[in-house]
Structures are given as structure tokens and as C-alpha cells.
Amino acid sequence: MNFLQLPDRTAKPRTYGLTSIIDLGTPYKELKNTLMDYSQYIDVVKFGIGTAYVTPNLKEKIELYKEYHVKPYCGGTFFEKCYFQNKISEYVNYLKQLGIEWIEVSAGTLNIPIQERLNLISQFVKDFHVIAEVGSKDINHQMGVSEWKNEIELLLNAGCDYVITEGRDSGTAGIYDRNGNIKANLISSLLEDLDYRKIIFEAPTPKQQMFFINEIGPNVNVGNVKLSDVLVLETQRRGLRCETFFMEEQASTILT
Template sequence: MLDHLSTRRIDWQKPRKEGITYIVDKFQGFDSANFKIISPLIDIAKIYGPLPLLISNDQLMDRINFYHEHDILVSVGSTLTEYALLEKSFDKYVEDASKLGFDIIEVGENNIELSLEKKKQIAAKLKSKDLVALWKVGKKDPRRQLSFDQTITKINEAIEVGSEKILLEGNLGYAVGIYDEKGNIKWNIVGAVTSKISPNKIIFETPLEIQQAAMIAEFGQRVNLGETNLENVISIESQRKGFLSPSSYGISSMKKIAKGSPATKFIYYIIRTRNSMEQSELINITNLPRRTVQTGLEELKDQGLIIEKTNLDDIRKKIYHIVKDEWI
């Protein structure tokens, strides 16, 4: 039905490098016949948390083989990897993962800190067993979140040790990383991160359906989504192909319309037409008081519409850039 629309995907055949859908398998029951229908829409399946330790190797291999039969890669989560590192059993862990048929090993620093040298050793060990290292950046505990600079440093380290994709921690979707306490996306942080790292290098963990819809509305079909549930796969793919509009999920005009006072809206208009500006330039062009301009800039940053960078020629000065709403 409408075959000419059903393949309307830039990268619709697997293996995909962009537009990845990465599900979590908590050993929920599903019908094999129905799964076969949606399997082309799934790229990677993660065996949830400690499950590999709680079932027999034969049961685990059956699950992995099932996914492989449907052309889906299988990963182990970062929690188990950290456990193996803490228990000084990493080599055995890698050996077992390889024998069982896993394709990808997530590596994170939720409860541990890894030096760059240690990360290189981990990457080399995984590569020696033909396992892909997928580095996860972020903390699960809302009380121990990384700063922006720490996040960028860890992303760059992951890239340096050869990770093709970076997984941004989303945990349950609340008060972690790019999400606030209500599960809303902090667009100022997303904009700041994607101004440093191309979005196609990132897999955004999006546990909540509204987060998945918002990311697709913002970045388009090529955005990579992780920590998704099986029941969300159809809606994710429908949005990727444009069958469901963002308004279906209550999403509209992502980061396009400034809110606030007339002065704030005017400042946004000026920056948007120039793409980037210093504060002093804004004061001269708008003829607004310095405090009014400063207040407007803070409001726009809070709305995720602009990001602040240091002027490389004069570190005392700040430059304000528009957060682009197209794929960067």
C-alpha cells in the first residue's frame, strides 16, 4: 500500500549508519510472526541490564540467534560492562560475550572513572574479539550529572578511541543528561552539544515517546534513537517517514519562535538574521540598554534558541549563535 512512500527513507536498508532505532529487550513476550514484520525497522537490540547473568547461556544464545535471524545486532548494556570491570573480570566477560554471539558492548562511566589510556585498552580488547565498543556518556544518578565541558571531553575521548557512535545517557528519561525533572528536553544543552559534535555521531537515549517524537521533529529522520521500547518502533518509523506529524504528539515549532518581551523577540530576530553576534554589537544595533540585552540573551538561552561561545580572539567576549533547527 502506497509503496512509493513506504521506502521514503534516506537510509532505509540495513545496515544503517544513520536513523538507527536501538531497542531494549527486557525479555518481554512478543509474537514471532509480528516481530518478523517490524524487524526491518530495528537496528540494534540491547539485552537489558543484568539479564545475561540471570539466565542460562543456552537461553541467551537462543535470544541472540533470534535477533540475528532478523538481521538485528545485539548488545550488552554498560551496567554489566562496568560490573565486569569493577570485579576485574573484563577479559573473561569479553571472551564470553564473543562466544555467545554479541555484536556490541556498551561501555560507560556511571560508577567508575576510566582514564584515556584505560579506554584505549578496552577498545583494543573488544576489537581483538570483533566486538564493537559503543561508548556511553553520562550518569544515571540525577545528583551526579556531568557538566557540559565534562560531557564534551568524554565524547571526544570516545571518538579518539575509535567509537563510531556515542550513546548519550537518558536512563528513565527524567532529570538526567539532556532531560529535566519532567522529561522535557533541555534544548540549550542539546544545541550546545550538537554545535560541537555532529548529531549523526550521537545516539540519543529517548525512553519516553514524546522525547522520540521531539528528536525526530527537530533533527529529522536521520536522528539515532536508543533506549526505545518495542511497542514504540512503529510510531518511530512512522514519524521518520513523515506519516505522523509532530503535532500528533503536541509538538510544534521546535525552537523557532522566541517567547518573552518584545525586546527579547527583537534580539532573537537580529541574531537569527546575522547567525552570530557579540553582545556589544547587539547593543549598538538595537539601541537597547545593556541590562535589557543581557536579560533577553539569558531568556533565549533558557529557551534553547541560542548558545553562548567564547570569542577565540578575545576570551573576555562572548558570541551568541542561533541553534540550528535543521540537521547539522
């Protein structure tokens, strides 16, 4: 029954308007119950902070996500650990054995030069969909606006499907200050020249999510969403929460 006029939402399989959740160890049975009800609102899942390496029943969880048409991948910290120990080939084989078709390239912990990341991406795109992340987890490492734009453009031109703007699972780094406040001027500058449909904005808290919905529209790509917040996020996207209640109609993205 649909009788309200609400902002248009893209439908699965989406290419934008993505909700990317972070899995930090959700038990299999709990996950299955949640996906049965809410998988229509989930597009991508990241096994965060290296948890994929120690998660029980990982293969079964990956298969469950794929059964519900949610794309799984391992977070950048796992990738960087493998890079640091010169285990990239082993990492690639590991992902293939698990049936994971997406790979993240990041430099959130290690200072991996952009050219080195581009070289790795040129290898990965032969076998994977690639997501790259821009920004550091170190709050003291500040990037200028031009550096943000340049890296995002280079990574997309190298063949990445999407680029993630760093925010951590705490929302206190990258596009945020140490108190979790959004660097609004940075976001505004990025949106001037870049296609928001190719950027996933890490926004782990409802307050941060609502900023991007009001700034960009209901079909903004949002990442690092907690599994327990999926329905709340969709409610926000539909203008059914106070803070997004009066979302202007032009904020709705044009469906393609």
C-alpha cells in the same frame, strides 16, 4: 503503494537513522512474532540492566536477532558489574561464546575515569565493535557541556562506532532532568561541534523521540526504544504523527 511525499529514511543496513531497542526480557516466541513484522525498522538491540546474565534462552534470542539483521549487545550495567568484580576477561569470553560482536563501555553507575575507559576501548576494538556511553545514571551528578563534548570526542577518536548519551530506560537522567524534561541547551551545544550520525540519543518515550526528530531530522539515532513502540517511532520519523506532521523537508538527512 507509495503516494505520499514523506521525509527520506535510510534503509537497512543503516549506519545512521538507527532505532536501538531495549530488551528487558521479551519472551522468545513474542520476539519472533514481532521481528517477523517489524525487523525492518530495528537496527540494534541492547539487553538492558544486566538482564543478559539471567535471561532464559539468551543464545536462541541472540541468534534470532541476528537472523533478522539486528545487532545485539549487552548494556553498560552488566559491563560495569564485571569491571567492579575484576571479571572483564571473563566477560569478553562470555560475549564471544554468545556470538555477540558489539560491546558497550560506560560509567553510568561507577565513576570509571575516562582514561581507564579509553584503555579498555583500545583493547576491545581488536575483537569488537565498541559503543561507549557518556553521562551518569545519578541525577545529582551533573556534567558541564564542555565535559560532555570532550568525552564524546575522545571516545569516538579512540575507535568507538557510536557514543550513547545517557537517558536511562526511564528518561530521567543524563540528558534529561529528574522529571524527564530534555536539556535542550545541552543538546543544541553538542550538535554544534559533533556528528549526530555517531551519537545515539537515549529517548525511551514518544515525547522525547519527537524532540530529537524535530530537532535533528528523521534519521536521528534513537536508543532505549521499547519494542512495542517501534512502529510508532517509525511513524513519527515519517511525519505521520501530529507532532512531526509539518517536519520541514530540510530536516531530512542527506542519504549517503
